[in-house]
Amino acid sequence: MGYVAVKGGKDAIENAERYLDFQRLKGDSPDISTGQISDQLYLAVDRIMGEGSLYAPDLAALAFKQAAGDTFEASFILRAYRTTKPRMGYSMPCDTKKMRIIRRISSAFKDIPGGQILGPTPDYTLKLLNFDLIDMGCKKRKAALKALLKGVKKRGSSGEIGELPKVIDMLRKEGLVVENKKDNKEEPFDVTRESPVFPASRSASLQTMARGETGGLLLLAYSNIRGYGDIHPALGELRVGYMPVMISHPLTGKPYEIGRVKITEAEIIARFNTEGEKPKFSIGYGVCFGHNEVKAISMAILDRSMANSGSKHASEDQEFVLSHIDGIESMGFSVHWKLPHYVTFQSDLDRLRKAQEVSDEKE
Amino acid sequence: MGSEARAVMNQEIFRKLMGAMSRPGRLFRLGTVCKEPLMDILNVLLDHEVGFCVTGADSDTLGRLINAETGAKAVDISQADYVITPAEGIGDELFRAKMGSLEYPDKGATIIYYGAKPAENGKFIFAGPGVPDGGISFDPGIPDDEIKKLAEINSGFPLGVDAVIVCEKPALICMPRSLKITGGK
Amino acid sequence: MKKNKRAEKNSGQNRYNFAFLDENAKREIRRKTLKAIAIPGYQVPFGSREMPIARGWGTGGLQVTLSVIGKKDVLKVIDQGSDDSVNAVNIKRFIKKVTDVEITNDSLRATLIQTRHRIPEIPLTQEQIIIFQVPFPEPLRTVEPSEAETRRMHAEADYSRMWLYLYEDIVKCGEISIGARYPVYVNNRYIMDPSPIPRWDIEKLDNSECLNLFCAGREKRIYAIPPHTSVKPLEFEDFKFRVENFEGKKCEICGCESSFLDEVMDGSTGARRYFCSDSDYCEKQTARKGNKQ
Known part of the structure; x- marks a missing residue:
């Protein structure tokens, strides 16, 4: 009888969990360590840290393992962990000029002070399966690394480059750039502590995007540049590297470095016309944890597109963009229809039958 | 106090606060749950996310203590989420407290009166959400004039302020802004 | 390690x-x-x-x-x-x-x-x-997708669009068709x-x-x-709010005729059957009956 199936939920859930664990444990392959994940699947780890909004490579790797490779689920697990942690304080503002760079390019200028630095990028790698990677094993892996580094001169730690000037600053000096409105608040809005209200401050908007789901941001940004919007962006600068995070020492008040985070930063340039004023450029800004260029660029495009007045398209409407890009929220709600709805359905059924009666009476 | 003991106390006091806010006029005794009623209640509500303002004679000392205990920032009354005042009341300064906006009435301040001595019978009749039909009469232990001012400020509901009255005995009474106050001379 | x-x-x-x-x-x-x-x-x-x-x-x-x-x-x-x-x-x-x-x-x-x-x-x-x-x-989301706008409507207690929606619903369906x-x-x-x-x-x-x-x-x-x-509940003078109708139906387990019922299709016969939605209430009713007998 259908009704009885509703009972016994506890056993059903426990068995479902066991079955799920079984899916991950079955098979004869050796267990993956979280260290292997953070070393070798680092881009997944970066993405999870961004969307989970917690910079913790070890925990992100663990979440990825636990979620069997589902980045939505892994980011979700990481965020649920983050919730339980108190916020101890604010860092000082990070000046990204101080970033230790591993990659930095500009598509707006051929040559930039400090030079174009390709860094670790798959942009020009042919998308061909590399069959050598199948079951490489430790030995072969070490040999490959040795061969790779043969004849390479060591330059500091892992090839980072120190402070480089920002490309955008060159345009600023020439008076070509409209500055974004600064929020008047001393402290930035914190979307994890306050519910964003619309119109959202820029700090709330940037934070929401920095936590956003990469695919969600990409979709909206793409819709804009494809024609549902009118941003024609140039990539002013894209940089990837390690950002020292400073706090003001609680006793002495002096800046104190508490660690570094790997970030990707994108600045896009697009034309901005204000009536009665000289046309200028304006900047769209994107930044996120880890190495995730798709996300940083999409975010920069959306930051710029939302600055357009009189939004005509989805990607220009701040409330629309910010309400729909969070992966954890959109995923949760889109799949919640799996939950039983038979009370509401019964209620709808009652209304439908009544409406049919009314319509029969009319006829 | 250890953080776990504090958490337990916060929860118990909060339930009294929530009870008092949803049943205005009813006295909620704190006898067994806390030792220093004012500071313990402030610990439930205040942290570094909110601003407070202390009025009255000991305002400086008390202000410093509250900041040290809770991390909340001392601000002008016009900016304060929580206004802390002796039971004698604030007088006309009350009109400078935040009342919220029609879009966000919840931004209206909470006024916390301490050291109140409520008497058995009051002059005012209170009605509205949380009060059974017909209304009730009680004495919140703050001056009649202060009650009238609260009534005046809250006449533009949903704009207004909510009052938490901490009694000496240790007990709590609340007067949310939704309360309709009539009577009194 | x-x-x-x-x-x-x-x-x-x-x-x-x-x-x-x-x-x-x-x-x-x-x-x-x-x-x-x-x-x-x-x-x-x-x-x-x-x-x-x-x-x-x-x-x-x-x-x-x-x-x-x-x-x-x-x-x-x-x-x-x-x-x-x-x-x-x-x-x-x-x-x-x-x-x-x-x-x-x-x-x-x-x-x-x-x-x-x-x-x-x-x-x-x-x-x-x-x-x-x-x-x-x-x-108000049913009548207005923007949060900024619904917040204004609440601020001004401007609920005219909601009433209009209910009115149009009646014109279309002959009844207010909102279920839950x-x-x-x-x-x-x-x-x-x-x-x-x-x-x-x-x-x-x-x-x-x-x-x-x-x-x-x-x-x-x-x-x-x-x-x-x-x-x-929102209602009009001539179109009153009405709760779900379970007239003539009762719970098959406890026999209750005055609780909200779940409707279940019997897989083999296709017949409709009814059970209390509130499982604790149903159990209490059943126990009480058992005691009486």
């Missing part, structure tokens, strides 16, 4: 606080809950935290429950009226794990009831708090979404003895109906 050890330590279950949320998170939810009680029916924005269950699966109700709950509480969780449905069980399992409070199915013994889509049939008392899980806190989630007027000021409870349960909110708390985790809103507060 070192790395792994660290990760292991970080993931230990004992690293979670009593009631999961940190004290600052609880503080914020508590502050907002008090404001919600002081302004009945008004949606207070709050910094909704991520919970270990998915958004849309009761994270709002859960956050309020966890900020309110203490060791002495007795908790009941229902989904669609049932204590045993998978989502209710899952939420109970989690709360039990992080608080170790006593769990009950008994609607009368519970001090806290977290619910999705139903209010128990037995009238709740002043000792009880009921916490509703809310998917859509904004009743029937909008209500609270304290004669705010139009409020009572969460997707059936119309059957709406009158239980009016002038109730218990405190009613509502929370939408994904949409980040808390609102409340204090005890003894006026709650009226």
Whole structure:
């Protein structure tokens, strides 16, 4: 009888969990360590840290393992962990000029002070399966690394480059750039502590995007540049590297470095016309944890597109963009229809039958 | 106090606060749950996310203590989420407290009166959400004039302020802004 | 090796606080809950935290429950009226794990009831708090997608579009066709979404003895109906609000003719059968009958 199936939920859930664990444990392959994940699947780890909004490579790797490779689920697990942690304080503002760079390019200028630095990028790698990677094993892996580094001169730690000037600053000096409105608040809005209200401050908007789901941001940004919007962006600068995070020492008040985070930063340039004023450029800004260029660029495009007045398209409407890009929220709600709805359905059924009666009476 | 003991106390006091806010006029005794009623209640509500303002004679000392205990920032009354005042009341300064906006009435301040001595019978009749039909009469232990001012400020509901009255005995009474106050001379 | 050890330590279950949320998170939810009680029916924005269950699966109700709950509480969780449905069980399992409070199915013994889509049939008392899980806190969303605009409408108590919607509904369907989630007027000021409870349960909110708390985790809103507060469904003089019609039907288990019923299709015969939606109520009715016999 259908009704009885509703009972016994506890056993059903426990068995479902066991079955799920079984899916991950079955098979004869050796267990993956979280260290292997953070070393070798680092881009997944970066993405999870961004969307989970917690910079913790070890925990992100663990979440990825636990979620069997589902980045939505892994980011979700990481965020649920983050919730339980108190916020101890604010860092000082990070000046990204101080970033230790591993990659930095500009598509707006051929040559930039400090030079174009390709860094670790798959942009020009042919998308061909590399069959050598199948079951490489430790030995072969070490040999490959040795061969790779043969004849390479060591330059500091892992090839980072120190402070480089920002490309955008060159345009600023020439008076070509409209500055974004600064929020008047001393402290930035914190979307994890306050519910964003619309119109959202820029700090709330940037934070929401920095936590956003990469695919969600990409979709909206793409819709804009494809024609549902009118941003024609140039990539002013894209940089990837390690950002020292400073706090003001609680006793002495002096800046104190508490660690570094790997970030990707994108600045896009697009034309901005204000009536009665000289046309200028304006900047769209994107930044996120880890190495995730798709996300940083999409975010920069959306930051710029939302600055357009009189939004005509989805990607220009701040409330629309910010309400729909969070992966954890959109995923949760889109799949919640799996939950039983038979009370509401019964209620709808009652209304439908009544409406049919009314319509029969009319006829 | 250890953080776990504090958490337990916060929860118990909060339930009294929530009870008092949803049943205005009813006295909620704190006898067994806390030792220093004012500071313990402030610990439930205040942290570094909110601003407070202390009025009255000991305002400086008390202000410093509250900041040290809770991390909340001392601000002008016009900016304060929580206004802390002796039971004698604030007088006309009350009109400078935040009342919220029609879009966000919840931004209206909470006024916390301490050291109140409520008497058995009051002059005012209170009605509205949380009060059974017909209304009730009680004495919140703050001056009649202060009650009238609260009534005046809250006449533009949903704009207004909510009052938490901490009694000496240790007990709590609340007067949310939704309360309709009539009577009194 | 070192790395792994660290990760292991970080993931230990004992690293979670009593009631999961940190004290600052609880503080914020508590502050907002008090404001919600002081302004009945008004949606207070709050910094909704991520919970270990998915958004849309009761994270709002859960956050309020966890900020309110203490060791002495007795908790009941229902989904669609049932204590045993998978989502209710899952939420109970989690709360039990992080608080170790006593769990009950008994609607009368519970001090806290977290619910999705139903209010128990037995009238709740002043000792009880009921916490509703809310998917859509904004009743005006049906007529207006923008949050900025619906906020203005609430600010000015400008509900003309909602009334127009109901009127057009009647013109189209000959009846108000809203099933569950029937909008209500609270304290004669705010139009409020009572969460997707059936119309059957709406009158239980009016002038109730218990405190009613509502929370939408994904949409980040808390609102409340204090005890003894006026709650009226929207209706017209000539088109009255009507609850679901179960005339001539009764529960096949307890024989009750006065409770909200689940309709079940019998797979083999195709016949429709009816059972109490409130499982605790049904069990109590059945037991009472058994005693009589």
